[in-house]
Amino acid sequence: MARFRGRGMASVNYPIGMNLGGDPSQALIHSNPDGKFTVALSAIDLGQGMKQVTRQVAAETLGVPIEDVYVDTADSDTGPHDMGSFASRGTHRMGNAVIAAAREARGVLLEAAAEELEVNAADLVTDGRGNIHVKGAPSRSITVRATAQAAQFKQGKTIAGRGIFLIPLSSVDAETGEMNPNTAFAHACLVADVEVDDETGDVTVLGMSSAYELGRVINPRMVEQQLVGGAWMGISHALYETPEPYYPNPDHGPRDFNEYLMPGPGDIAPYSITILERPAPDGPFGGKGPGEMCANPVLPAIANAVYNAVGVRVNDLPITPEKILRGIRANGGAKPQARRGGAL
Amino acid sequence: MAKVPMQFRLNGSDRAAFADPADNLLTVLRRGLNEFGPKYGCGQGTCGTCSVLIDGELHLACLTLAAACEGASIETVSGMADGPNLHPLQNAFMEHFAAQCGFCTPGMLIAAKALLDRNPNPSREEVIDAIAGNICRCTGYEPIIQAILSAARVSPAQRRS
Ligand code: FES
Ligand code: FES
Numbered sequence: 001m002a003r004f005r006g007r008g009m010a011s012v013n014y015p016i017g018m019n020l021g022g023d024p025s026q027a028l029i030h031s032n033p034d035g036k037f038t039v040a041l042s043a044i045d046l047g048q049g050m051k052q053v054t055r056q057v058a059a060e061t062l063g064v065p066i067e068d069v070y071v072d073t074a075d076s077d078t079g080p081h082d083m084g085s086f087a088s089r090g091t092h093r094m095g096n097a098v099i100a101a102a103r104e105a106r107g108v109l110l111e112a113a114a115e116e117l118e119v120n121a122a123d124l125v126t127d128g129r130g131n132i133h134v135k136g137a138p139s140r141s142i143t144v145r146a147t148a149q150a151a152q153f154k155q156g157k158t159i160a161g162r163g164i165f166l167i168p169l170s171s172v173d174a175e176t177g178e179m180n181p182n183t184a185f186a187h188a189c190l191v192a193d194v195e196v197d198d199e200t201g202d203v204t205v206l207g208m209s210s211a212y213e214l215g216r217v218i219n220p221r222m223v224e225q226q227l228v229g230g231a232w233m234g235i236s237h238a239l240y241e242t243p244e245p246y247y248p249n250p251d252h253g254p255r256d257f258n259e260y261l262m263p264g265p266g267d268i269a270p271y272s273i274t275i276l277e278r279p280a281p282d283g284p285f286g287g288k289g290p291g292e293m294c295a296n297p298v299l300p301a302i303a304n305a306v307y308n309a310v311g312v313r314v315n316d317l318p319i320t321p322e323k324i325l326r327g328i329r330a331n332g333g334a335k336p337q338a339r340r341g342g343a344l
Numbered sequence: 345m346a347k348v349p350m351q352f353r354l355n356g357s358d359r360a361a362f363a364d365p366a367d368n369l370l371t372v373l374r375r376g377l378n379e380f381g382p383k384y385g386c387g388q389g390t391c392g393t394c395s396v397l398i399d400g401e402l403h404l405a406c407l408t409l410a411a412a413c414e415g416a417s418i419e420t421v422s423g424m425a426d427g428p429n430l431h432p433l434q435n436a437f438m439e440h441f442a443a444q445c446g447f448c449t450p451g452m453l454i455a456a457k458a459l460l461d462r463n464p465n466p467s468r469e470e471v472i473d474a475i476a477g478n479i480c481r482c483t484g485y486e487p488i489i490q491a492i493l494s495a496a497r498v499s500p501a502q503r504r505s
Contacts, residue, residue: 047443047445049444221441222441224441225444226444228487229483229484232484232486233481233484256386256388256390257386257391257479258390262479262481264472264476264485265488265489268484268486
């Protein structure tokens, strides 16, 4: 009848995106008559921040204020083709497609401005605040808005850009089995501290610490929040969620949120995160993107922490009290393991 | 079944609807009155995203018979902002990144408002208790807890009730 503390660790090398027949994303950008830009994507923002990342990347590349960029991700019937929002591919794949589209649109924008100012487009720069001017001569300027209107109503030009980013299919070498499915890997290490009750089998997560290397972090607050939310999901998968808690008879499985368990706001643990940035050579401004790996290392770290606490190795998820109690009984009692790295 | 007329106040305006006497309030709000603030999550009282205030008290619209709200004053997330001025809780949710997909947010905001209306200075435990009936799949709850605690620190004079 005791509570045992344990510490577990897990690391992850996480491939960004996938490579089943090639992995393309497309983006289209056009200017509206008011000098604002619309980015059309078919990838969906499910709350992970796709729209915000797209706005930042597009505004930076176009050289216009972020408020002047709209992102339309709604419709895969009418939008440009995209593989979708999965495999943690959004920032990397779509971000690169958006940069390509924004570069082309910026080229047309500067040409239209050059025509109005009667200068060479190569001599023009943007100030990021909605103006275009001659390099070294800020007074010779025109607003993006006036340029967009001139392009549309005088010059008969479309200020627009097309972008695609493709990771081509990497075939398997028949001799060696070698392939190169991914170009960008993110990395993380996570430590979890738990307490296990040997009478009830209950696991309490006391706290977690992690370090994530994600390439250039395009929006730090959103990355941090994605990591916090993903870690909760990791705890949930490690200790709570299953459609078949009483397998092999699924008749007694959960039918609703009363029976399908997830940790509530009272079950969360303090979590400290360190973010490391090693920009990816082929990422948009060096970005990779966190995505699924927010949750991944939490599961093995908790499994290791449970083993460290009571000596029970649970090999199938979730790690329920029942499995822990059966393990403790099979071992003839809780068997706390050695621990390095100081007191918990 | 024959439809019956019902009237109540919704976010400060008098509204009337014809609805099946067995309809729940969530159905009448969303289908009858195009009030899409409260979300349909589970339809059986387990997720909290349909939360509304009825005469100031927190209720699950999916478990409330609409006809029982005759004459009542109903408040949804859509009524929290004062014109262009967001409620301090809404501002705090933005500040603290307390919404990701946003599906739980209407219910979280209403549950938090119910808490602050009766207890302007809640402890962390009281905040947790207040949102324990609301499921969030995305945020891990911590930013929501932080947002509510920080909105509570905004002086009541600045807060619209
Ligand atoms: S929809 Fe009412 S509680 Fe889920
Ligand atoms: S933000 Fe997605 S459910 Fe809470």
